[in-house]
Amino acid sequence: MSYQVISRKYRPQKFEDVVGQSHICNTLQNAIKNDRVAHAYLFTGSRGIGKTTTARILAKSLNCSDSQDYNPCNACTSCIEITEGRSINVAEIDGASNRGINEIRDLRENVKYPPTNASYRIFIIDEVHMLTKEAFNALLKTLEEPPPHVIFMFATTEPIKIPDTIISRCQRYDFHRIHIKNIVEQLKAIVKIEGVEVDDNILMMIAKKADGGMRDAESLLDQVISFSGDKVNFEEAQRILGLIDVDYFIELGNMVLSHDQKSLVYKAGEIFNKGVEINEFLEGFSEHFRNILITKVAGSVEMLDLPDDVRKNYWDESQKWDAGDLLRLIKMLTESQAGLKSSLNQRMHLEFCLLRMGAMENTISIQEILQQLNNDTSKPFTSQKKKTEIKKTLQKEPNLKKIDNDVKTVSNGEQQIIHLNPQTVQKKQTNKPDLLTITEIRDNWKNVIKTLTNTKKSLASFLENAELISYENSILELSFHVDAKFQKESVEKRSDVIEQILKSIYNTDIKLKCIFCETNKNALPSGAKVDELAQLIAVEFDGDVIL
Numbered sequence: 410m411s412y413q414v415i416s417r418k419y420r421p422q423k424f425e426d427v428v429g430q431s432h433i434c435n436t437l438q439n440a441i442k443n444d445r446v447a448h449a450y451l452f453t454g455s456r457g458i459g460k461t462t463t464a465r466i467l468a469k470s471l472n473c474s475d476s477q478d479y480n481p482c483n484a485c486t487s488c489i490e491i492t493e494g495r496s497i498n499v500a501e502i503d504g505a506s507n508r509g510i511n512e513i514r515d516l517r518e519n520v521k522y523p524p525t526n527a528s529y530r531i532f533i534i535d536e537v538h539m540l541t542k543e544a545f546n547a548l549l550k551t552l553e554e555p556p557p558h559v560i561f562m563f564a565t566t567e568p569i570k571i572p573d574t575i576i577s578r579c580q581r582y583d584f585h586r587i588h589i590k591n592i593v594e595q596l597k598a599i600v601k602i603e604g605v606e607v608d609d610n611i612l613m614m615i616a617k618k619a620d621g622g623m624r625d626a627e628s629l630l631d632q633v634i635s636f637s638g639d640k641v642n643f644e645e646a647q648r649i650l651g652l653i654d655v656d657y658f659i660e661l662g663n664m665v666l667s668h669d670q671k672s673l674v675y676k677a678g679e680i681f682n683k684g685v686e687i688n689e690f691l692e693g694f695s696e697h698f699r700n701i702l703i704t705k706v707a708g709s710v711e712m713l714d715l716p717d718d719v720r721k722n723y724w725d726e727s728q729k730w731d732a733g734d735l736l737r738l739i740k741m742l743t744e745s746q747a748g749l750k751s752s753l754n755q756r757m758h759l760e761f762c763l764l765r766m767g768a769m770e771n772t773i774s775i776q777e778i779l780q781q782l783n784n785d786t787s788k789p790f791t792s793q794k795k796k797t798e799i800k801k802t803l804q805k806e807p808n809l810k811k812i813d814n815d816v817k818t819v820s821n822g823e824q825q826i827i828h829l830n831p832q833t834v835q836k837k838q839t840n841k842p843d844l845l846t847i848t849e850i851r852d853n854w855k856n857v858i859k860t861l862t863n864t865k866k867s868l869a870s871f872l873e874n875a876e877l878i879s880y881e882n883s884i885l886e887l888s889f890h891v892d893a894k895f896q897k898e899s900v901e902k903r904s905d906v907i908e909q910i911l912k913s914i915y916n917t918d919i920k921l922k923c924i925f926c927e928t929n930k931n932a933l934p935s936g937a938k939v940d941e942l943a944q945l946i947a948v949e950f951d952g953d954v955i956l
Contacts (some may be wrong), residue, residue, distance in 0.1 A: 416627040429587035454584030457624030460564040464901040472527040504536040538570035586621025589714040658697035670767040702735040733772030740866040847880040871896035
């Protein structure tokens with residue numbers, strides 16, 4: 410007799426044999442017990458979790474001549490014929506290859522005939538979502554009012570593709586992905602019967618790779634046993650399944666934590682040269698950081714479906730990491746995995762991903778920055794880069810007096826921080842009179858707006874709403890209404906563009922200084938101070954306020 414694969418050899422033959430779907434099996438048994446069997450069932454869920462198997466068991470139970478506790482006996486003629494797929498009363502139809510209206514017309518003709526030596530004629534249509542729209546429409550009337558001896562059972566992995574008119578005529582049962590522990594228990598029972606020695610860590614590894622599907626897990630176990638024989642080695646199982654050890658991910662994670670980009674580049678080459686599937690590596694690395702994050706947030710390893718020694722490793726790793734950093738790393742890996750399909754060079758894609766992770770700085774929240782400001786309110790918050798630039802400028806200009814890089818002005822009880830650059834301070838100290846006057850600037854201001862409109866139309870509209878206040882020491886002061894915060898910030902960010910136009914029109918270097926008008930200053934909305942501070946921090950660090 411030819412060899413039978415594990416997934417077929419150990420296919421459940423009774424309701425209690427179906428793993429992880431007790432909520433459905435109990436309901437179906439009670440329906441038989443109470444004589445409340447529906448005329449149409451729809452079984453939905455991912456692959457390999459028992460949809461078609463449950464349909465077969467239900468069919469056997471309904472036609473079994475010696476049912477035991479509302480389970481098939483699997484010994485009578487009807488049960489044996491259904492198990493072997495040769496029963497004339499149970500038809501299994503592949504929806505992918507019998508999807509047209511002609512096949513459904515034949516089915517409608519067949520439902521007229523009563524069963525032979527059985528209670529029901531049962532039609533099991535697998536992958537029913539593959540039927541055409543016309544086929545579904547042809548099935549509607551028969552499905553709603555079939556003969557009393559006919560029962561339909563539909564199975565699908567994509568219920569969203571089934572018309573609502575079909576779903577409404579069926580009893581729908583959603584099959585769940587099978588829990589890892591349940592898969593491991595079933596695999597243990599199988600290897601015990603097969604007489605094969607397999608470590609629990611290998612079974613756990615197989616169950617995780619199966620992603621909730623019992624059939625996939627059994628197929629992977631079959632593959633591992635075929636390679637290793639009666640005793641399965643952990644390293645061999647890893648190589649066959651294409652999986653990476655947790656210790657390897659921990660080593661890579663420590664390189665990311667220490668910003669060791671050189672080692673990360675070498676590791677990328679090593680992964681690629683070993684022939685590891687890049688997509689599976691990224692998925693595994695993401696799962697690694699997810700395990701650390703769950704341990705960090707929960708403060709426990711109980712939520713991890715892993716062996717105890719691996720759990721201990723993740724507990725130790727969770728003490729090194731910050732939750733914000735882990736979230737950003739998982740996001741990077743997810744984005745890299747999504748872009749892998751369109752990448753022309755997978756090795757470069759992997760290297761770029763690991764280098765980005767290695768270059769990532771520690772996460773700092775806006776609350777922490779605000780706390781720093783609250784702890785030292787005497788000094789305006791300024792980036793270290795700006796302080797260094799001003800210090801260098803002062804060293805280059807020995808004639809300049811030492812000044813603060815920030816000037817504070819107070820108006821109507823509100824403090825306003827204005828950043829000055831050394832060139833502006835130098836012009837103020839030399840106190841050289843300007844030949845250009847504010848009147849001349851105002852007279853020719855329309856040309857400035859017109860010129861700017863040709864290149865930056867929106868910026869020109871913002872500038873048009875500003876009021877020219879004064880011009881002194883080559884500084885043109887513009888005033889914005891207190892509610893025009895966005896316009897003021899936009900002008901400040903693109904001041905270099907405006908200053909170039911001013912120089913071309915007025916033939917002199919002019920620097921812009923933007924302020925809020927003091928009228929209606931007290932009408933600021935509640936929370937505006939925090940918003941302004943957040944915007945100031947965002948400008949200092951070249952960031953954005955996202956919340």
